[in-house]
Amino acid sequence: MASHTNRGGLERRILLAATSASAASSVLPRDSAAQPSTVPAADMPVRLRINGREHRLALDPRVTLLDALRERLDLTGTKKGCDQGQCGACTVLLDGRRVLSCLTLALSAEGQDVTTIEGLAGPDGALHPMQQAFIDHDAFQCGYCTPGQIMSAVGCVAEGHAGSEDEIREYMSGNLCRCAAYPNIVAAILQAKAGMERA
Ligand code: FES
Ligand code: FES
Numbered sequence: 001m002a003s004h005t006n007r008g009g010l011e012r013r014i015l016l017a018a019t020s021a022s023a024a025s026s027v028l029p030r031d032s033a034a035q036p037s038t039v040p041a042a043d044m045p046v047r048l049r050i051n052g053r054e055h056r057l058a059l060d061p062r063v064t065l066l067d068a069l070r071e072r073l074d075l076t077g078t079k080k081g082c083d084q085g086q087c088g089a090c091t092v093l094l095d096g097r098r099v100l101s102c103l104t105l106a107l108s109a110e111g112q113d114v115t116t117i118e119g120l121a122g123p124d125g126a127l128h129p130m131q132q133a134f135i136d137h138d139a140f141q142c143g144y145c146t147p148g149q150i151m152s153a154v155g156c157v158a159e160g161h162a163g164s165e166d167e168i169r170e171y172m173s174g175n176l177c178r179c180a181a182y183p184n185i186v187a188a189i190l191q192a193k194a195g196m197e198r199a
Helices: 002-027 065-072 129-136 146-158 165-171 182-198
Strands: 044-050 053-059 091-094 097-100 113-115
Touching (some): 053 065, 091 146, 097 146, 129 146, 146 182, 165 182
Parallel strands (some): 044 113
Antiparallel strands (some): 044 053, 091 097, 091 113
């Protein structure tokens, strides 16, 4: 718990520093504003437990969990869409709760179990009921949003927010699909919910 508290404080300090820098640049004379806006930060050691495996990394404290997954650990199943919390393509689970990895600092995930789309299938390769349901219902077209949709759907069912089509639509509204596969996604979640409850 102590490390969570420290990370939370760290996260706040980083965000405050970023906010202060931004505010300062808006009032400084033009010559001053031309100075580099980012100050190099020393890498910090971090241990991330991802899909049951521990990884030791040294990261700039400003690195997001999304970039750590994709750029440092080659876990590219988690997608970068907007990179600002609006599309849901980057959804992963932290201790079973869905989060947007583009808005989560990697250091803040230390001490929690990170689950990505790569960790959803069983050790024998058997698909998770949600993955199978997305296939069964053709719940994707281009597939770019699909890892985020599936991870969010797993979280949605675990939260108990998949009781009806309307409820699923509401609690999945943070995951956008440019191909508009929404009706199939809802049908897939209803099927997977039944399978997850039997498991
Ligand atoms: S990439 Fe994170 S919400 Fe769009
Ligand atoms: S399947 Fe193409 S964006 Fe969702």
